[in-house]
Amino acid sequence: MDSINVNEATSKELLGYFQAKLDEEAWEAKRNGKLVCWSASVAPPEFCVAMDIALVYPETHAAGAGARKASMDLLEVADQKGYNIDICSYARTNLGYMELLKQEAMSGEKPDKLKNTKAAYVPLPDLVITCNNICNTLLKWYENLAKELNIPCIIIDVPFNHTMPVQRHCKEYIADQYRVAIKQLEEITGRAFDYDKFLKVQEQTQRTVYWWNKIASYATRKPSPLNGFDLFNYMALIVCARSRDYGEITFRKFCEELEAKDQAGQYAFGPAEAEKHRVTWEGIAVWTYLGATFKGLKAQGSVMTGSCYPGMWSLVYTPGDLESMAEAYTKVYINTCGANRYEEFYKVVKSSKSDGMVMHLNRSCKLMGLLNNEGGEYVNKKMGIPFVSFDGDQTDPRVFSEAQYVNRVQALSEMMDAQ
Amino acid sequence: MGESVKTIYTLGIDIGSSSSKAVILRDGSDVVSQAVIQVGTGTSGPARVLEKVFEGQKIGMDDIAYTVATGYGRFSVKEADKQISEISCHAKGIYHKHPRARTIIDIGGQDAKAIRLNDNGNIAQFVMNDKCAAGTGRFLDVMSRVLEIPLPEMGEVHFHATEWAFVSSTCTVFAESEVISLLSQGVSRENIVAGVHQSVASKACSLVYRVGMTEDIVMCGGVARNKGAVDAIEKELGKHVIVVDSPQLTGALGAAIFAYEATVKPE
Numbered sequence: 001m002d003s004i005n006v007n008e009a010t011s012k013e014l015l016g017y018f019q020a021k022l023d024e025e026a027w028e029a030k031r032n033g034k035l036v037c038w039s040a041s042v043a044p045p046e047f048c049v050a051m052d053i054a055l056v057y058p059e060t061h062a063a064g065a066g067a068r069k070a071s072m073d074l075l076e077v078a079d080q081k082g083y084n085i086d087i088c089s090y091a092r093t094n095l096g097y098m099e100l101l102k103q104e105a106m107s108g109e110k111p112d113k114l115k116n117t118k119a120a121y122v123p124l125p126d127l128v129i130t131c132n133n134i135c136n137t138l139l140k141w142y143e144n145l146a147k148e149l150n151i152p153c154i155i156i157d158v159p160f161n162h163t164m165p166v167q168r169h170c171k172e173y174i175a176d177q178y179r180v181a182i183k184q185l186e187e188i189t190g191r192a193f194d195y196d197k198f199l200k201v202q203e204q205t206q207r208t209v210y211w212w213n214k215i216a217s218y219a220t221r222k223p224s225p226l227n228g229f230d231l232f233n234y235m236a237l238i239v240c241a242r243s244r245d246y247g248e249i250t251f252r253k254f255c256e257e258l259e260a261k262d263q264a265g266q267y268a269f270g271p272a273e274a275e276k277h278r279v280t281w282e283g284i285a286v287w288t289y290l291g292a293t294f295k296g297l298k299a300q301g302s303v304m305t306g307s308c309y310p311g312m313w314s315l316v317y318t319p320g321d322l323e324s325m326a327e328a329y330t331k332v333y334i335n336t337c338g339a340n341r342y343e344e345f346y347k348v349v350k351s352s353k354s355d356g357m358v359m360h361l362n363r364s365c366k367l368m369g370l371l372n373n374e375g376g377e378y379v380n381k382k383m384g385i386p387f388v389s390f391d392g393d394q395t396d397p398r399v400f401s402e403a404q405y406v407n408r409v410q411a412l413s414e415m416m417d418a419q
Numbered sequence: 420m421g422e423s424v425k426t427i428y429t430l431g432i433d434i435g436s437s438s439s440k441a442v443i444l445r446d447g448s449d450v451v452s453q454a455v456i457q458v459g460t461g462t463s464g465p466a467r468v469l470e471k472v473f474e475g476q477k478i479g480m481d482d483i484a485y486t487v488a489t490g491y492g493r494f495s496v497k498e499a500d501k502q503i504s505e506i507s508c509h510a511k512g513i514y515h516k517h518p519r520a521r522t523i524i525d526i527g528g529q530d531a532k533a534i535r536l537n538d539n540g541n542i543a544q545f546v547m548n549d550k551c552a553a554g555t556g557r558f559l560d561v562m563s564r565v566l567e568i569p570l571p572e573m574g575e576v577h578f579h580a581t582e583w584a585f586v587s588s589t590c591t592v593f594a595e596s597e598v599i600s601l602l603s604q605g606v607s608r609e610n611i612v613a614g615v616h617q618s619v620a621s622k623a624c625s626l627v628y629r630v631g632m633t634e635d636i637v638m639c640g641g642v643a644r645n646k647g648a649v650d651a652i653e654k655e656l657g658k659h660v661i662v663v664d665s666p667q668l669t670g671a672l673g674a675a676i677f678a679y680e681a682t683v684k685p686e
Contacts, residue, residue, distance in 0.1 A: 361549075373629065386542070391549045401550045403491055411506035411545065418541045 011234075011254035018246035019120075019236050022055075026123050029054035035126040035189065038145065040138045041239045042312055043131035043156055044178070044329055046205060049243040050198035051185050056122045057240045062093035064236070065119035066287030066395035073113050074100070075396060089364040089396035091141040098124070098145060124149065127188055129181070131156040133335045134312065135367045152188055154181050158330045164340040166327050174326035201243045202319035208242040211251035213314050218258045219305040220351050223275040225261040227268035228304030228352075229294045230254075232285040238313040268303045276301025277416045280349045282375065283360030283368050284309055288397035289405075296406045297358070300413035306352025308333055308345055309368075334367050341371060342378035349379050355416045357387035358409060363399045385419070388412040427682055430483045431674025432468070433505060434492030437528030437556060438641060439464035441472035442671040443483070447679030448515075452476055453668050459528060460492025469498070485682045487674040491529075503677050505670045506534060506545050512673030513637050514540035516663045521633035524623055524652065524660070525669075526642035528556040533626035535633065544630045553589045554622025556641050559648070561591055562615045565598050566608050570645075576612045577647025584614030589622055612647060620651035627656065637661045639669040 004017045026036050037048050041059040048055055065071045066089075075089060077096030085092075100114040101124045114121075128151065130142035139155065146153035156177045159170050182193045215234065218226040234254060237247040261267070267275055279302045286293050297304060317328035333344040349357060357379060359372040376387035388408045393399035426445055433440040437459045443451040454471035458464035473479055480498065488499035489508040496502075509525045514536060523534040531554045534545040552558055563570040584606050586594055594615075601611050619642070627636075636658055642648050643666035653660045663669060 380544075386544065389546070399550065404547070404550065407491070407504050407506070408547065410502075411504040411542070414504060414507040415542050 006249055009253070011250050011257055014246075014250040014253055015234055015237060018241060018250060021246070022240050023120050023122055026054040026056050030123040036123050038125035038128045038142075040130040040134070040142065042134050042315075042329065042332055043129050044325065045243045046198060046201045046325070047178070047181055047185055047193075048129065049201045050194050051189055051191065053127075053185075053189070055240065056125065058094035058097075059090045060236050060239050061097065061120060061122060062090040062395050063285070063287045065093055065097070065117070066397070067290055068118040069288065069397070070118040071288060071395040072397055073117060074119065077113060085396070088135070088137045088141070089393055091137055093395050095141070095144060098148065102148065125151060127152040127154065129154040129156070131158055131329065133158040133329055133332050135334075135365070152184065154184050156181060156329070158335065161330060161336040161340070164331070164336055166331055170330060171323040171326045174330055175322040178322050178326065199320055202317075202325065204245060204248070205243045206316065206319060208238065208245075208247040208251065209313065209315050211248050211255060212238045212242075212310075213316075214255050215251055215258070216310060218255070218262070220353065221262060222278070222353050223267040223272045224278065224303055224305045225258045225267050226305070227294075228281065228307055229285075229290070231307065231310040232290065235310055235313075238310070242313065242315070269298060269301065274301060275303050277355045277413060278303055278305040278353055279356045279358050279412070280304070280306035280308075280345075280352055280354040281358050281360070282308060282345065282372055283362050284365055284394045286360065286392040286400050287395050289392070289400050289402065292400075292402050293392075293405065296402070296409045299406075300409060302356070302409065302413055302416075304358075306348045306354050308348050311344075311348065338371055338374060342375050345375045346379050346382055349383065349385070354385065355419065356385055356412050358412065359387055359389035361389050361391050363391065363393045364396065365394065386412060386415040388415075427484050427679060428478055428482050429675050429678035429682065430472075430480075430486040430498075431508070431671040431676070431678060432465070432486065432488045432490075432493075432496050432499065433508065433668075433670035433674060434465050434488065434490040434496060435459045435505075435527050435641075435670075436491050436530070437560075438667065439468035439492075440490075440668050440671040441468045442668055442675045443472055443476070443478070444672075444675040444679055447676060447683070450672070451478070453665060453671070455667055460490070460495065465492060465496060485678040487678040487681070489670050489674045500678070501681065503674060505530075506532065506542065506547075508670045508673035508677065509639055510534050510536060510540065510542050510673065511676050512669035512671070513639055513663060515672065515676055516669065517635065517637050517661060519635045520637040520661075522627060522630065522636045524627060524636065524638045524643075525640040526555060526619070526623055526638075526648070527640040530640075531555050531623050531626060533623070533630045535630040546626050546629045548622070548626065551589075552591045553594070554619050558591050558594070558619060559615065559642065559645065561595055562598060562612075565595055566602075566611060566615075568608060568612065573612055573616075574644070574646035574648070576609050577616055577645075577650060579609040580613035581607070582610050583617055584610045586611070586614040586618040589618070594618060613651070616645070616647045616651035617655070619648050620655040623652060624655045632656065632658065634658065635661055637663060639663055639666040641667045643667075 035053045074093045074096035078092035241247045315328040317324040362369045439456045442453045456464045456468040488496035489505045493502040532547040535543045537543045
């Protein structure tokens, strides 16, 4: 692939370039006999990166397929394999995609659906790593991948935090899981774990996370130079490249652009007066209707300035301290009790100076959607601002109704006007 | 002598999924004319309801100071100066008719919603059905066809039930099969009708429980004309439910009031 001038490229160009580069590097690893690992989105990548294992992220791949209107084909493959439509659509999209890759590997021929798909072309894994800090579906999903492909499965088991702060024994338990994962990787690769590189990778991860959080901080300014939906676009790199410098380079550039925009009096929707309302979005994006969900809000002058979802990758810890890293990966807000979760949501709504909340009741992700209503009520009681919910799905396009969504966000806008 | 005050006429149009409604208001409070056509968006309904609402009136479209459109078809009304969601319009219309209303149950052709109002008549919270026709007017349409009882008669038939049949399914398609099965078992139509209304009530009331129930509870939308459905909702909630006059027209009325407010308080 063509190289890029990092100093001259825009952050959007860098985003596209590094996303393609990550896929290319996975293929290159495959060609050179190096290992490729499929990873859950909030599983720690630090171990694999330290061991020079290429990473591919099924959730990001599925989201990309959804955004390119390519998920339905893959969901149908999973349907045909007998996966129930009540299962998470990320899992079904990925299991469908894996099936097509497997058919290609077994027959030497690309199935038509793989030939014609607009989803990114990524290689099959040699191992998988998962972590149940964002849901338990990830366990069975990755076990299925491992079983179907007869490859190793590394599981980082993270207990749910029924109370906060995180208990010491939980941190110790998770740190032990990390130690076991390191041993597994040593066995799989036949090499000793590189602890020096691991420390550098942890430091890199912290730099990336710093710039990721810095982007979100621009939405606390009023008017906001940041269109919150951009967090959904740039999210690919905090998920897939937080332990590399790709995310850091891109996010820093994006921050520079946002700073310049703010200085020039240009905001999310252009002039300051175009920002009529500020809303917090709760839940995963509706990737199959990303444009429609954005335009529905924009038509009302509602800028998305807050969301807990991108903050799931605010994985701040002390490099060299496994228990600190354990804490970062376990205190993801959806892995915590209601009381903490609502408070985290409240902090986002408050710091983003939101006038209203939009709740995505995501058919795929019960963990994200189940307590939305309670979260909305909690914030409503504290701040008196309204919320609205709508039905949708992250990558199954059959669940979302644009007319219903538009109706609800318009009603929310009218409620905010009446406040 | 003071200046003569010009009469202001405003129009509210509510284009729903299964009917089109229009209301002409004089000076923001007196209903000059109202009309309903029983077909909705994407049909001849919107044009016909406009024609009908002016029938026999001395005023025409040129005399209308401001028009607000609402309902799912609101963006297709060319005559509209502004579009407002039907959630706000129903709330406005109901509060105008019944200022003590605090909880609204609106069941239309494909929507069921519960709205909680604050003391100023503003919307405090609302919830709607998901992407499913269960518990809406469409559900009753389907059941009316299966039971061979015209929709306007369903309410009356309900009160002849001796024992309410149990229609367990919340899915229109499955409930249809269930009703057919009940018919084949010899369960009386009256008892099945009551069971169908109970099914609608159960779905609608789950929305009410979510927004929180505060009296007065007022019902509007086409289904409010069905006394059997209202009876089932009252029994489910254990509360009195007030049905406003012309319940199908509260959205259009609210739109006409918003239109009046826009003329006297321009943005």
